[in-house]
Amino acid sequence: MKLDSKIPAGPLAEKWTNYKASQKLVNPANKRKLDIIVVGTGLAGASAAASLGAMGFNVDIFCIQDSPRRAHSIAAQGGINAAKNYQNDGDSVERLFRDTIKGGDYRAREANVYRLAEVSGAIIDQCVAQGVPFARDYGGLLDNRSFGGAQVSRTFYAKGQTGQQLLLGAYGALSREIARGTVKLHTRCEMMDLVVVDGRARGIIVRNLVTGDLERYAAHAVVLATGGYGNLYYLSTNAMNSNGSAAWVCHRKGAAFANPCYVQIHPTCIPVHGDYQSKLTLMSESLRNDGRIWVPKKKEDAESIRAGKLKPTEIPEENRDYYLERRYPAFGNLVPRDVASRAAKERCDAGYGVGTGFAVYLDFADAIQRLGKDVVEQKYGNLFQMYQKITDENPYETPMMIYPAIHYTMGGLWVDYELQTTISGLFAAGEANFSDHGANRLGASALMQGLADGYFVLPYTMQNYLADQIYVGKISATTPEFDAAEAAVKQRIENLMKNSALRQAQGPASLKTVDHFHKALGKIMWEYCGMARHTESLTKAKKLVSELENEFWKSVFIPGNANEFNPELEKAYRLEDYFELAQLVIDDAMHREESCGGHFRTEHQTQDGETLRDDERFMYVAAWEYQGHGQPETMEKEPLVYEHIQIAKRNYK
């Protein structure tokens, strides 16, 4: 495997312009002859399919849910960044670029990040043209708020439902193309395998989730926009059906997987409260604009609160520890997510946690006093309501309890500047690629990246790839490669089902559900490869995951059969992939003997507990290549070259 990031020549600010000026194009009449498969209908997938369809390509788009609008982009709350400088507070493309690189702890590719910042303004224009109802001020112009890791207000938002509105905008554009016939929609279809013909991605095998039938689709290029693998940890802010399998089957077919250990932990989620819990709910980062985070200053206060003897409102101001404001006076409550998460963990581990011991307060009393309840309600009303419905506590009266939770995965399929993976013709967009965020993503940047990839990057770079594909003609789905891929998928499903049938015959003793194993896997990963990692915990995790996988094959039970609507089977094959993925995440975390962004090795920290990078040894992207089940993967390095930016210690103090 040879990694070629294909970064165009020239000064940073001109790279993208130069690329566009010299890339190959496909003429309109030929676009009709080219087929593209897009997997996933989130921001990246829907916007890519809509854009490519509008350009005239034949697009087939797939999603596992009943409608494209269900994709988990819909759950993004806070906002989307763009370097518009509408607030005249000193924002610029350069500033957004710098913030993003710094936020990612100098582990992102300069050229990609610059391009992202460069197209960010166009995204807002595009969305407004589509009718996305962004918040406005009384003059009718767009409003902004600030987010973690930035000292300007560049975040555009639509109440606490920005992701929803952006996704519905893209869904609208997609729907238009579906109506025009340029895009064909396939819902409740799950990608089971990638078909590679002569080294190029030429199609996919999907399982129809309603009938269980396997279907083949052939195309000149495949776009993967299937999101991240955060559900590896079972409890995360991801949707129940979000999974890493589509990316993983591509990895098995030869696509390199980059930086898998970079997992983002979001500081403001509703804490875990029971074993039966199926997911964690995010409370938007925007809450940190006005909310203040604290724990009791005295341990005995914390203990009394945990025992239910003391209420948080009874703790006087001088006995509260606003630890973020204390440790990071410059950014205060608006430090990046990884920093805020670790700080919360640090306090809780030291015994100052509230609730179950794994929670801190997010307090709005100050904001309510300063702005009035009405203003707070207008800004955050729906989040407060959501909190109240879940916890049965009124956040207007008592502080919210929050704790970090798995939220986003910066790692993903390795892609070059064109967003092409190491398999020709296979592109990855949005969270599915290893993305532009380095080791940590700033708030409100995921939406920006997803839409940048879909609207403004892929429509260009894919043409460059497709330009010579007009000569190959229609791709046939009846070639031996398709036969083999379908047979392999069939075999895989049969393996899972066959064991279950046997087990059912043996009787109910010692049978376990898929979820049982998924929960166990999640616990291992969270415990030993979560917010803080060290050599021993990772070694332990590796062993435990292997044992769990063996146990899974021995005693998992999947009811029903493969030829029907069978959610248990879906969960099972996704979990099967997670076992392999977990090993890779652990290996990657093990090999990266430094702390950066979301990856925190306790062996490598400064005296005051901040991340300690090792730029000498680890300033590279780790791209892993699959070597077969149970085999250690091989790693290729893509060195990160910073020509434009001055590398510094990441400091938010």
Added chain:
Amino acid sequence: MNLPKIHSISKKILVGALGAFLSFFLLFHASANLLILRHDGGEWYNAFCHFMGTYLIVKVMEIGLIAALLLHVVLAIWLAVTNKMARPKGYHKPQRSKTHTGSKLQVWTGILIFACLIMHFTDFYFVKIGLVKGKYLAKTEDVVALKTTQPDAFNYAEQHGEYSAKENWLTNFDKEDKAVLEAAGLEVEPDFYHQAREKFKVLHIIIAYLVFFTVVWFHLRHGFAAVFQTFGLYNYKYGKAIEVLGQIYTWVVCLMFAVVVIGVYFGL
């Protein structure tokens, strides 16, 4: 048979428009009814009825009214049937959402109103078109004209009839009188004043009518605000006002009807 294609919203707008027309008529009808409460021997009320019965434009409107009523019913039932078809399999547990009950009752109150209208028409309207017999009256000047030509008939009329307050009408003839007078060439019209006063003296009839008005109340109460909604006039600004206006309108119309019926019974 292929039904003409009318989009669902258009159908509703038609039902609403016809309903609005019918409810304006109700206000008109109810206000006119108040004249029955005058102890004038039917002077004013019958003058009003005479007016309604003679002018061409009013007669055209009358046909229009009946057509509107029938169309309102047909369209509403058509909608109800298609609406039923939209859920071929229903729920096991009955609906417990907070809703406007008036709407759910609307079809049924509509059907009840239709049934009550048959009673009402039998009591009054059919007298006019000669389908049933009732009370009759004649213009005093017509009767006086008989005095010289047919004194018998004139005497008969004076004996069997009653003069209204200003003696414009000779009223309160029954169906035998009508035959006699018509044989004499006299033009008789229905005497709705006495017809009403006779009917509303009977307890079971006024109970039936009060039930009728209650049903109308339900139908109107929902219908009024619904018309605004269907016409797209219900909005954040005036929503509440429209509802209040609808309540007032409904109460006024129904109370006016009820006052007449109850008033007559208690001899007002």
Added chain:
Amino acid sequence: MKFTLHIWRQENARAKGHFETYPLEGISPDCSFLEMLDILNEQLINDHIAHPVCFDNDCREGICGMCGLYINGRPHGNDDGITTCQLHMRKFHDGDDIWIEPWRAKPFPVIRDLVVDRSAFDKIIQAGGYISTTTGGVPDANTIPIPKHKADMAMDAASCIGCGACVAACKNASAMLFVGAKVSHLALLPQGQIEAADRVHKMVCKMDELGFGSCTNTYACEAECPKLIKRQNISRLNRQWIGALFGRDRK
């Protein structure tokens, strides 16, 4: 807590379907409704009693619109302004009987158990529920100023999650609130004005064609909408429809 569940079981679209009763014990009041069903399914699988109960769900935070169960006579259960996944067991009494049914409407056929096919909603949107833009070549975002109150109203209408509770709640299985919300969202914005007349016409025609009922102003939709979308949006839809019928700006 302890419950007796009565759940609609239907093996596939063609099967007949029936209610099945399952007793369930030891449920925490802090458990969400779907987590309660997870626990039931875990038991069903462990005990080999039956295939687990299928129900659609995804984000479990009330925004994706995937979940939707008709619980004891109310879509999304006995609480206002929430989706099924946001319903918690503390809203029930210990020992309650809980009847769980799928959405019932002709355009929403049952796929399995409590899972229905809502692609009819996608088809309505495809008929015109968007502003026709192609990527790029649009004006700067701030060249289109929009009065704040209009933008806010548009946002309120746009917050529809497409769950179908309005259809499920409506005695006529009408999709007017869904269509009204989308038509309102776009009609309130200057960008959406250009295609407004065409849009409302196409969307309503599609809605009729798919077999949804019509609105009889019962407002069960408004009462059950998890995003509290108001009936005013239906009124606006009607207004837009009249405008489209009589306006000159439509072919």
